[in-house]
Amino acid sequence: MGPLDGLVIADFSRVLAGPYATMMLADMGAHVIKIERPGIGDDTRSWGPPFNEQGLSTYFAGVNRNKKTVEIDLSTDEGREQARHIALTADILVENFRPGTMQRMGLDYKSLSKDNKGLIYASLSGFGSGEGADIGGYDLMVQAVGGLMSINGEKDHPVKVGVALVDVLTGLHMGMGILAALNARHATGKGQLIEINLLHTLLSSLANQSSAYVGAGVIGTAMGNTHPSIAPYQVFSTKHGDLAIAAGNDSLFRRTCDVLRMPELVTDERFLTNSDRVAHREELAAIIEDALQEKTAHEWFEDLRRAGIPAGPVNDIQQAFQFAESLGLDPIVEINGMRSVRNPINFSDTPVEYHTAPQKLSNQSFQ
Known part of the structure; x- marks a missing residue:
């Protein structure tokens, strides 16, 4: 039994940041219901090659274990009602639609919290719900406008990090916010709205580089594999x-x-x-x-x-x-014949669990 056993998460998120967060929570025992478009599903289902032996995009498979996929057409009244039913029985809802989309479908926090007062609603965007709401939040462009490319790679040749790092960091921050809100709910009985965006997360995660600018006016530059403050x-x-x-x-x-x-x-x-x-x-x-x-x-x-x-x-x-295997860290687990990267968190009493491999679309509607 995991530390989050008994909690239900309605996962309306796609691509990486949201799915990464909900997979981490699912590994800890939460029951995650992943809502996907009928016949199409999460965008990353088509992001390949590579595909694994079961025919799934390895991108999708990497962040969607331990979840139950249901296919719901949110463009229909019936689909929205089905989604609302799931949301009203959930402890946590995670979504990363463009700001305003969930409100138009009647699935925003204000609408749902009237009937589910304990709902913790985590809303993820690229650049917030204000003046940046119209800007698409893909990791590549956030690395560009958020300053990360300017300090990565060699001088005068900005380079993105080789993984969608901002998405991963945002998912981790969102997961921490959800757990904090759960703790607050134990005291008050009330849920709350959590808003997080990729740009804020990147600026915070630039750590010493952003602190150097804020605290001393120093603008970092790309230095290859050297460090601005330590040598060698x-x-x-x-x-x-x-x-x-x-x-x-x-x-x-x-x-x-x-x-x-x-x-x-x-x-x-x-x-x-x-x-x-x-x-x-x-x-x-x-x-x-x-x-x-x-x-x-x-x-x-x-x-x-x-x-x-x-x-x-x-x-x-x-x-x-x-190298990790040589250190006895066992970085790979197998779930129903599908290999997956082990969750890095180790609990002494309530270990993470691996019970469901990423699911294929069934072409069946929500039941």
């Missing part, structure tokens, strides 16, 4: 393969120098403190990279690991899973 904290080439070294404090720097057999760097006035090392980053990087040519990335990883230094080879995704 970047990727280096080796005899074979690339190696990431994250020597984030003076102690780690001293130990890195010992492993590289260059103790003289510790007392070099250019590198005495982190601020010194940041000021002379390029000089330091050139010295370290030259020393790293003696061994491969994997050989250096073993040496640095023994010294307690955060470092590791740059893996592809297959190698990343193999």
